[in-house]
Amino acid sequence: MISILGDGSYIFSNPVAVHHAAQMHKLPVLFVVINNAMWGAVRRATLGMYPQGEAAKSNKPPFIDLDDLPAFETICTASGGYGERVEDPAALPGALQRALDAVDRGQQALVNVISRGGAGG
Numbered sequence: 001m002i003s004i005l006g007d008g009s010y011i012f013s014n015p016v017a018v019h020h021a022a023q024m025h026k027l028p029v030l031f032v033v034i035n036n037a038m039w040g041a042v043r044r045a046t047l048g049m050y051p052q053g054e055a056a057k058s059n060k061p062p063f064i065d066l067d068d069l070p071a072f073e074t075i076c077t078a079s080g081g082y083g084e085r086v087e088d089p090a091a092l093p094g095a096l097q098r099a100l101d102a103v104d105r106g107q108q109a110l111v112n113v114i115s116r117g118g119a120g121g
């Protein structure tokens with residue numbers, strides 16, 4: 001099984017319990033976290049509803065940034081999984097392959113894909 005989700009959604013998913021359950025029940029899930037360090041959907045919804053509002057004028061709109069995030073990949077390795085952080089897009093295919101190799105061996109795995117910038121975060 002492959003789970004692809006945002007950083008905010010990952011935090012909301014009670015990840016310590018999820019990784020513990022995956023270890024306990026030997027579930028070789030690959031988690032791919034798209035990490036833009038923000039609630040991007042909230043940003044888009046706010047700016048879509050109030051394009052001229054205060055949030056649109058601010059470089060740091062309220063309730064959006066998720067600064068100082070934990071190293072998600074280590075939350076997975078803490079439960080016996082494989083974990084990698086990817087900052088360079090060129091490193092992504094190799095990281096995904098290594099994670100899939102771990103899944104093939106029966107381990108859970110998490111790739112923390114740092115994804116900054118771009119429209120809507």
Ligand SMILES: Cc1ncc(C[n+]2csc(CCOP(=O)(O)OP(=O)(O)O)c2C)c(N)n1
Nearest residue numbers: 005006007008009010036038039040041042
């Ligand atoms: C349990 C729950 N709480 C709140 C929401 C509202 N919500 C929808 S998307 C979102 C932000 C998701 O952020 P992230 O996973 O980082 O994805 P991004 O938009 O940055 O790609 C929130 C808070 C929701 N869908 N479910």
Ligand SMILES: [Mg+2]
Nearest residue numbers: 006007038040
């Ligand atoms: Mg996000």
